[in-house]
Amino acid sequence: MSDALSPPMASEGAAFGASATGVPLLQLANVTKRFGGLAAVDDLSFSVCQGEILGIIGPNGAGKSTLVGLIGGALTPSAGRIVYQGQDISRRAANQRSQRGIARTFQVAQPFVGLNILENVMVGALFGRQRLNRVEALRIAHEVLERVGLAQKATLKGNELTTADRKRLEMARALATKPELLLLDEVMAGLNHTEVAQAVTLIREINQSGVTILVIEHIMRAIVGVSNRILVLHHGRKIAEDLPEQVLSDPAVIEAYLGERYAKQHQSSQMIQRQLALDLGSPDVLMGEPEQKEERK
């Protein structure tokens, strides 16, 4: 457990994640979730520190979305404990967790299509952690929409948005609950480079305002640029938990992502790292030099 609790390394020079304190906000202890005979999450233990951005990656079927469901409260663990702010919340309903400051987004955006964008976000402010009245909720909803860049579309219906805007709406709605811990379930999937860069900026801003963030992604390229630490899941188990650079060169991770044969062929870790960066998209690519992307071919 001690290594799970260790704070992010001091070498983190970036502007983001500066508020990481090393105080654990959320702890998972030996959490298992079985669906029938299949363990989607298997004996998983880790901690999220107050103020940090923890990235969670893994190939398809690694148990990432199950994990979000477990922390958010949509699912209850088959075994193990989930401790949030020192309290065991393993059996709490999702709405109670939201009221305690855990907000989540959904991998497939789930807007309230009968309501417009503003009202969608208002629901988060009306309930969630703040439980505001209508007037206050309207103001907060508008503020949040300004923040995520949806203010111009406030009167559209939930089903009239592009993929990128739907992801923004998911984040806006979660933010309106005024969370302390934000679970982002693949908010960058399906976005183009510009949109990913915008999302990364937004995630950093949210983190700087004091929100601890758990970023779950299938693709590495976005998460490497935004996370303080990265945890890699494979078949529901943790196979690595380290700084982004370390995770990229971890043989177990490469094997999980690219297959065993590939890992053996490229013994030189430096070479692997470069190859991986090109294959999966490196932080540099992410930061938006489109020429680099062209060089791949």
Add this chain to the structure above:
Amino acid sequence: MGTDLDLQTPPATKAPSPVPRASRSWLWSLLIGLGILGLIGMVPLTGDISDLHTWTLILMFCVLAQSWNFIGGFTGYAAFGNVAFFGIGAYSVAILLNDHQPFWLGLIVGALIAGLFAFLLGLPVLRLKGHYFAIATLGVAEALREFSAIQNIGGPGGEVSVPFPGAGAYPTLFYVFFFAFLALALACLIITILLTRSKFGYALVAIRENEQAAEALGIATYRYKIAAFVLSAIPTGLAGGLYAYFASGFDPPTVFDVGISVEMVLLTFLGGAGTILGPVIGAIIFEYGSFQLLTSGFSAHNTLLGLAIVIITIFLPQGLVRLVEALFYKPAPGAVRTNRLREGVRRVRRFIAANGI
């Protein structure tokens, strides 16, 4: 693209736009609703007792649809057993009247029992979703019908006759019932408007649109669903109580008629489920048409009604009110504003195309 620069400017926003005003569409709904109910309120001026009778029943269906709208329209839970509350209200009034208790006591007791029954029933059935919920509620109404018949509630086979006040009061009393149902419809209209403007209302709509997301945003969905079910049961119970006195007698198949449950659903969907005016407009159009057909002696009356149901579900799944709303719908400020009429026509065409016609 320098990251430091990005941190300063939020993405995709230029100048801060003003905080939008809350929608005022409820005010229109209130005015139109008051206008419709006001016009109906003039029916007694004609002095025709049979017209009065017809409109009293239309208003009753108005109330039934309006109260079904709370659970079925706003919360999105297709309750097919709401006639149970109607029957409970009717039996409460009948039993207490036969016990020489005042009418108003029976009315209040009926509404309370209906509410309590909805609460107790809601505890198990509101854990169910979709079809399962619909079937469970349907079963409960049927069970109550059988129960009142077998247990001889109120009389042999559940048949009750209610002492009708003295013959001298005969025409006056019809006016009283008419205005009682009108007042109930007005009360439901006002409750619906308050609901759309309240936190409670937002919770219900969120549950309807996406229960999982609603739960994740901190809404205690189970409690809100039960509250909506109770809210839906109380006016239904009141309407049942009024009906019992108005009809001066009934039997279990009349007040626990599944057809009434189906009509609640149909009227609400015709007008627009989850809208303020939908149930009122749906009830007036459909029930008036139905009574006209019935009195004209047209033998295929029920066939035509069935056809109407099919046409409604194909062409107007969103209801009449939503169709009108779509014509007035404003696109985003940034979007290109085309001719509103053309936009509306395109919307309707898309609507029809989407339904496979």
